[in-house]
Amino acid sequence: MPELPEVETTRLKIEPYLLGQRLLRLEHDASHRYQNTHLASGRTVTRLSRRGKYLLLNLEDPGQDSLELIVHLGMTGGFRFAATPHTRVTMHIEDAEPLYFQDARRFGKMAVVQPGVYPGMPTLSGMGPEPLGETFSERAFVRAVAGGGRMIKPWLLSQVPVAGVGNIYADESLWAAKVHPAQTRLKPAEVRRLYEAIRTTMQAAVEAGGSTLSDGSYQQPDGLSGSFQTRHNVYDRAGQPCNRCGSEIVKIVLAQRGTHFCPKCQTLKLRP
Ligand SMILES: [Zn+2]
The missing domain is CATH 1.10.8.50 (Helicase, Ruva Protein; domain 3)
Known part of the structure; x- marks a missing residue:
């Protein structure tokens, strides 16, 4: 299962690709696993951060409240620059080729939420300090x-x-x-x-x-x-x-x- 180093590596690799890009649509057929992703359509990715094993993408739309796309890679989830047989989510991007989320075992999850509001996600809301951050004393x-x-x-x-x-x-x-x-x-x-x-x-x-x-x-x-x-x-x-x-x-x-x-x-x- 991806842990902090794998998630951070993923963040570092997709950040240059996604930062400042406008998302057109997140295409998938499992709305129970990828929740409220329609809210991401038309929004620009203004920041990619990470909390523990979660990726957090800030999504902005001028005149609208900020939103956040949470991604948990689960057991086998990961982003790819090319489609694979286990592609589950295709992120269509305005000025670039799509980014693909593949997940053979389907334990990965996504959700669009209000930034920092994590109802029903006790692990994320109760998470301790980042081990590589300054708050870890x-x-x-x-x-x-x-x-x-x-x-x-x-x-x-x-x-x-x-x-x-x-x-x-x-x-x-x-x-x-x-x-x-x-x-x-x-x-x-x-x-x-x-x-x-x-x-x-x-x-x-x-x-x-x-x-x-x-x-x-x-x-x-x-x-x-x-x-x-x-x-x-x-x-x-x-x-x-x-x-x-x-x-x-x-x-x-x-x-x-x-x-x-x-x-x-x-x-x-x-x-x-
Ligand atoms: Zn020993």
């Missing part, structure tokens, strides 16, 4: 995470303490911070390591264009793969040696998610 993160009784990995995946961390980058960040994914009651020093690990991992993954896994579902809009998968230390590496200590990486299921870690570097500490 170490002190606030320590306060949100240290000492709590929740297991750290599911708490990260909730998007509440920090935005945009999904299964891959949670596993990678926890390995880098030497914290067990099921750890509870983290000490402030562990949370500070995790804070640094999340920032460093996310930054490197954005620079690498994200991670394209063996299923190949994530590609950049121009068809390029990401390259961060070659730098994974734990994700999808079960049975291979830890890059730090040589122990075998293991995979478990934690809160229904496949979870990879090094049993020697990331020991579970019992803290009643």
Whole structure:
């Protein structure tokens, strides 16, 4: 599933293509998945931003209130500059070739809303700070995470303490911070390591264009793969040696998610 680095890479690639362009029509046949997209017709894209794993396009029409197109890529969604067998939405643009949204498994969603109004979208409305933004403070993160009784990995995946961390980058960040994914009651020093690990991992993954896994579902809009998968230390590496200590990486299921870690570097500490 695309996480912050993949969504940010997508944003960076489609921004030069869409910015300042007038949308003619969003063509699709699934109004329950792509909601109120008729409101985008005739509007100009004035900004492309991102919150966590969501793309946000500002849509303006002179004399009208601003609108926002929210895009969630789901499991397999992504924009392409050319049509594919799994094209679900065709964005017709006034002065350019169409932009295509493809989504083999159809978990992706779009909706046109009033900017910042996210009813029925608790993940987006309750989302924590951007890990690469200036509002992500170490002190606030320590306060949100240290000492709590929740297991750290599911708490990260909730998007509440920090935005945009999904299964891959949670596993990678926890390995880098030497914290067990099921750890509870983290000490402030562990949370500070995790804070640094999340920032460093996310930054490197954005620079690498994200991670394209063996299923190949994530590609950049121009068809390029990401390259961060070659730098994974734990994700999808079960049975291979830890890059730090040589122990075998293991995979478990934690809160229904496949979870990879090094049993020697990331020991579970019992803290009643
Ligand atoms: Zn290790």
